[in-house]
Amino acid sequence: MASTGRPRTQAPLTLAFVWRVLRLVWNTDPPGTLLAAVLLVVGACIPTGLLWASKGVVDGVAAGIARPSEENLYRVLGWIGLMALLAISRELFQALAEYVNDGLGRKVEAQATLSVLAKAASLDLAHFDTPHFYDQLEKATREVGFRPMVLYRETLRGMQSLATLVAQGVLVVGLFPAALAIVLLACIPEMRFQFRGVARKFGLMDMRSPSGRRLAYYQGILTDGTLAKEMRVFGVAPWLLEHMRERLKTFLTEDRALASQNARLGLGGRVLSRVAYYGAYGALALEALGGRMSLGTLTMGVAALQTLQIHLSSVLMSLSSAFEHNLFLSRYFEFLRLQPTLQDRAPRVPLPRDIHHEVELRQVGFRYPGAEQPTLHDINLRLRPGEVVSIVGENGSGKTTLVKLLARLYDPSEGVMTLNGTDLRQFDPDEYRSLVSVVWQDFARFELTLRDNVLLGNEARADQLEAALHAAGLDDVVAGLPHGVNTMLGRAFEDGVQLSSGQWQRIAVARAFVRAAPLLILDEPSSALDARQEHDLFHRLRELGRGRAVVFITHRLSSTRVADRIVVLDKGRIVEQGDHESLLRAEGTYARLFRLQASPYVDDLEPRETPAEPMLRTLG
Numbered sequence: 001m002a003s004t005g006r007p008r009t010q011a012p013l014t015l016a017f018v019w020r021v022l023r024l025v026w027n028t029d030p031p032g033t034l035l036a037a038v039l040l041v042v043g044a045c046i047p048t049g050l051l052w053a054s055k056g057v058v059d060g061v062a063a064g065i066a067r068p069s070e071e072n073l074y075r076v077l078g079w080i081g082l083m084a085l086l087a088i089s090r091e092l093f094q095a096l097a098e099y100v101n102d103g104l105g106r107k108v109e110a111q112a113t114l115s116v117l118a119k120a121a122s123l124d125l126a127h128f129d130t131p132h133f134y135d136q137l138e139k140a141t142r143e144v145g146f147r148p149m150v151l152y153r154e155t156l157r158g159m160q161s162l163a164t165l166v167a168q169g170v171l172v173v174g175l176f177p178a179a180l181a182i183v184l185l186a187c188i189p190e191m192r193f194q195f196r197g198v199a200r201k202f203g204l205m206d207m208r209s210p211s212g213r214r215l216a217y218y219q220g221i222l223t224d225g226t227l228a229k230e231m232r233v234f235g236v237a238p239w240l241l242e243h244m245r246e247r248l249k250t251f252l253t254e255d256r257a258l259a260s261q262n263a264r265l266g267l268g269g270r271v272l273s274r275v276a277y278y279g280a281y282g283a284l285a286l287e288a289l290g291g292r293m294s295l296g297t298l299t300m301g302v303a304a305l306q307t308l309q310i311h312l313s314s315v316l317m318s319l320s321s322a323f324e325h326n327l328f329l330s331r332y333f334e335f336l337r338l339q340p341t342l343q344d345r346a347p348r349v350p351l352p353r354d355i356h357h358e359v360e361l362r363q364v365g366f367r368y369p370g371a372e373q374p375t376l377h378d379i380n381l382r383l384r385p386g387e388v389v390s391i392v393g394e395n396g397s398g399k400t401t402l403v404k405l406l407a408r409l410y411d412p413s414e415g416v417m418t419l420n421g422t423d424l425r426q427f428d429p430d431e432y433r434s435l436v437s438v439v440w441q442d443f444a445r446f447e448l449t450l451r452d453n454v455l456l457g458n459e460a461r462a463d464q465l466e467a468a469l470h471a472a473g474l475d476d477v478v479a480g481l482p483h484g485v486n487t488m489l490g491r492a493f494e495d496g497v498q499l500s501s502g503q504w505q506r507i508a509v510a511r512a513f514v515r516a517a518p519l520l521i522l523d524e525p526s527s528a529l530d531a532r533q534e535h536d537l538f539h540r541l542r543e544l545g546r547g548r549a550v551v552f553i554t555h556r557l558s559s560t561r562v563a564d565r566i567v568v569l570d571k572g573r574i575v576e577q578g579d580h581e582s583l584l585r586a587e588g589t590y591a592r593l594f595r596l597q598a599s600p601y602v603d604d605l606e607p608r609e610t611p612a613e614p615m616l617r618t619l620g
């Protein structure tokens, strides 16, 4: 893993997202937000009330000493009683505010996390093809958990401190304007240092994202049950742990350097503000000594100066904290701004209501985002309802890529794809996809019940569940499960039952069958199936294909006999099309591949060195 280097420090000095966070909090729970704000305003007034009451006590005591009277005694006791009442109310308001903020925080966190997940789910596959997207996703999900609510709280706390600060600033300015000016001016360097420290931290974290992700990836593979076999047999753990140790060591060094730099700057700022505070304190004392200020006013002035300093530093902390959370949350809002990349600017038309759907590709070319070379070139293909088409070709020839285009996970880079004559780009991608059902080559194994694995929430098709399981050859599997279709699959959750690879693959097949899609695509659906299951599956395709267009990809060329048409791909181009017999007669790529597969392994091919031979020689 490469070193993360020095952090960038030129983070924009902005609080631009504070308003959006406040809106997020408000939209999540308007009454809760209002209550939190009321508690804030009331809570902010109490310290000032306490100060006024303390002035009353001191002045009352001073007057009482000079002229003892019962009236003075009751006045002093009254002020003390008021102070106690205010102090108790402050505690009450604080407890209530904590309770309200905690509940609100949880709601905001859930809301923000769901919005990231919903956004990620709405994006096209092209986004998932770039490491930059994973960095963006990592930054958005990392920051979204706690930061919105902390920023909200900091904003409230900052406003609370600011309100108290203003109230006390008014007090101090009335007594001695210069004291206020000194204390306020002295906080400017402290604020600058704090903001610079935050910007440095943000720069470091931002730059660290790719190596942080790699670290998380290693952590994931060290703990992933599905990889545990490979990890143990090949003894991977020590090697990975060493990489992680190195990376963590670099992180630690970088963190220490940042912390020491920030501590030095912070100390300078704080020393300056303390000097200013004691300067102002001395000035007030001189005023009192000169007889220009009563003892009560001096006591209140000193206390006001002290709380002024405390609240000023609290406002500063809130500001710098708000700045920090604002910077990190900018990544969250940037992520929410991402848009799907499918070319959907064309005016939308509703899906055709026809019973028969025909998909056609005309001179289609496709290049993956960021790829230098196109993967598909000049593809002309028509898929008619009721027809079974097989796509064959060597590894990397572009078969799965073609399926991704058919499922409209990408739009072609060249040419046009149509549905019943209308350009696919005119349809809503999700609506179009409702016409397509796919068994993917790398099908998903959901740790859900068998029923949920097949229906995936599509309860409208629940009546077809049994038929789909039967068509996928799963009757025996279901009969053997302890809770039938309601059995939890996989080992991640309680009572889960693990299936074999072939059984999992048949579940993926059932998932595709249960959906009444006019275009059924199966990408190597039998790669994990035994000979009987494979035979049954391909012979059922005809029956299932009635009224639909069926496309299947296979490397076992004997299975292509069930197809009406075989399409041969080579290096991203269709090089042959036809039925099995005609392609054999053509003596082209298909015939060569078919004969190669049909021939016994000890065959009459030209003797030549196999790729494994040099390695075998090295091993002796």
Ligand SMILES: Nc1ncnc2c1ncn2[C@@H]1O[C@H](COP(=O)(O)OP(=O)(O)OP(=O)(O)O)[C@@H](O)[C@H]1O
Binding pocket: 129, 368, 369, 371, 375, 393, 394, 395, 396, 397, 398, 399, 400, 401, 402, 441
């Ligand atoms: N997401 C991607 N981004 C960039 N290139 C890709 C991506 N997916 C596949 N490719 C490239 O496209 C080419 C065709 O891949 P594809 O998966 O379509 O082949 P295939 O014919 O299905 O292969 P196989 O028989 O091994 O399944 C390959 O060279 C591959 O590297």
